[in-house]
Amino acid sequence: MIRSVIAAIVLAVAIAPPAQASAGEVYVALGDSAASGPLVPDQVVPDLGCWRSNRNYAHLTAGAIGAATFRDVTCSGADTGDMYSAQGTDLGSVPPQLDALSQDTTLVTVQIGANDVGLTGFIEDCLNLLPPPVGDACNDDYTENGQDAWRIKTDALRPKLTALVADIRTRAPRARIFVVGYGTYAPPNGCYPRVPIIKQDANYIRATLQYFNRALAEQAAAAGVAFIDLQTPSTGHDPCTSAGTRWIEPYVPASPATPFHPNARGMRGFADAVITAVSGA
Template sequence: MIRTVRTLFAAVLVLVGLTIPAQAAAGEVYVALGDSAASGPLIPNQVLPQLGCFRSDRNYAHLTAAAIGASTFRDVTCSGADTRDMYQSQNTDLGSMPPQLDALSADTTLVTVQIGANDVGLTGFIEDCLNLLPPPVGDYCYDDYQSGGQDEWRVKTDNLRPVLVQLAADIRARAPQARIFVVGYATYARENGCYPTVPILRRDANYIRSTLVYFNQMLAEQAAAAGVGFIDLQSPSVGHDPCTGPNTRWIEPYVPANPATPFHPNANGMRGFATAVIASVSAAH
């Protein structure tokens, strides 16, 4: 009976586009940390009882845990989380959540962490760039972030560098056996945008794109500095940005067509991200 269930489950994974790696580690103790880009707000089904985190049982962490056959899986990703919520309780509209690092233990063997976007205000940044009317009525969001010859978004990004190195060290201290992976962020804007389908002007779409490239580069550099892995989600998500059709996109636009929060991954995106995560964690084992 157990073999039959496992065979059926493997078939389901293949049908949704995920395969079980040949070198998957048996008995993996996997902990997923992160913000809403990892938790999957509004993607069915949302996990009880911590509804305040808007965590889906179809996010990439759940799909990865199933694909690698993790013996223990703890997903503490939570919408709205920033690096402070790794260490302290996070208040949500539906209750307080424990510090995410509390999910780690000495026997943890795998950790993914996708964090930092809320530290620098990524969601607010993209929303600020929405422009229903072109100039001269509307204006460019790019101008809002230039001050004293500096780009404020890049300054915030650079200020996060030592915080992420310290976070990696603190994860390693609590889970000394674990393989640790920093997970990057997806493509939220294509080159030149697609105004008015997604109401972000061409100049601002390119600004968002270049800013996210810089942010992901920072994450990769700090992961390398901390001696941990980095998983690129920007490259595989090219061609699946909010400008594409409902069946193609991995990130929903301002008005979602699939169950997801605006400018967040949908179920297709989570499957695509899981493919990248599974490949990385399996190759590194």
């Protein structure tokens, strides 16, 4: 009986109209490749060099809330600097992402920071086709004088995030702002050799991403805006899971997506989290 009641509540929430979002929303999506959806069908114009999908979570969110105006300027390779300056891509330059904001913007999602600290490259650096003792673990390569290089980079990012939120608020004073975190890229102990990252490195990647997401959440709170957790809903949908279950593809993708990036299923799952947050459901 209890399970039936819970199921009914979940269904009611799923079909209920948004509590906060309105049909008049002017929604701007900012971010990097985790938000843009590189190689997820269909890639859209303009700015093909940004590898932006019409099924990324921002597009799905805009449709779900019935946004009156939607501007998606997410772009693969973007870092916080590209919020303010033109970003070069393989197919030409694109304007600063903050240029998409206006006085009438009412909703902003921003997922940024991974490229500032080099997290994608870090995961790829830890790929190990041969286990120890032939292959070396990567986690100890990032410790200098007893300090973790990735945590140092993450902590250096904190003031940039606070300043970015303030600048978004200045350009879009009416907007509700949501900082979006990153998903789960490794389960405890990994799944070597299916994903060729050995146990200690998988745990290191996991801890590093958890620290990074905590930093994003803390800076969002410090700036007085909301944080959307994608790590929790993507648990059990990491690159180690089956092709029909995973939201984030491994080094050799089985679905159209860039390695260690969300596939279409993942974008749908992340959209559910974003829709719930921005609608106040």
